[in-house]
Amino acid sequence: MRKIRLAAVAVGLAVSVVPVSSPSSAAGTAMESHCLTMKKIYGQDGDINAYADTFCYGGEIGYDSGDDPNWADNSGGFRDSAGNNAMSVLNTGIPGKYEVVALYDYENYDYAAGYRCLGVGDWESDLSKFRFVDSNGNTKGPMARQISSHRWVTRSACSANSWIGL
Numbered sequence: 001m002r003k004i005r006l007a008a009v010a011v012g013l014a015v016s017v018v019p020v021s022s023p024s025s026a027a028g029t030a031m032e033s034h035c036l037t038m039k040k041i042y043g044q045d046g047d048i049n050a051y052a053d054t055f056c057y058g059g060e061i062g063y064d065s066g067d068d069p070n071w072a073d074n075s076g077g078f079r080d081s082a083g084n085n086a087m088s089v090l091n092t093g094i095p096g097k098y099e100v101v102a103l104y105d106y107e108n109y110d111y112a113a114g115y116r117c118l119g120v121g122d123w124e125s126d127l128s129k130f131r132f133v134d135s136n137g138n139t140k141g142p143m144a145r146q147i148s149s150h151r152w153v154t155r156s157a158c159s160a161n162s163w164i165g166l
Ligand SMILES: [Ca+2]
Pocket: 068, 069, 070, 071, 072, 073, 074, 075, 076, 077, 078, 079
């Protein structure tokens, strides 16, 4: 996957000089567009991606087309310091295959401790705006630097107030 990504980055840089129209005029558009830029570079590669800083900056702390029950262990797409460290997330999943990803405060996909869902092609540029919710829709702890596991799920596994992302 890494090799494919590096090739894609080169393509992305090559086309980045082409002017593109932007639908947004709000302040902070340039910052916000960085997640969109990363999304275009990755394409639909089947991954959930997470970053150490807001707006998909600060280096990618991990990416995974599978599930990872512990972002702080030594296996899977998220390891070691990735645990409790994400400030922004980007879902470059594949429609019909890897679509919705659930992000959890605790390890091992613990809905009771709190989770949030991110749809395919969506991103959330600032997790400090959100708190986790539990299976009953109750508000739980803050999301910023607290994601500890993730799993690909069906839309029906996500309550109406659990969605994040643009
Ligand atoms: Ca892991």
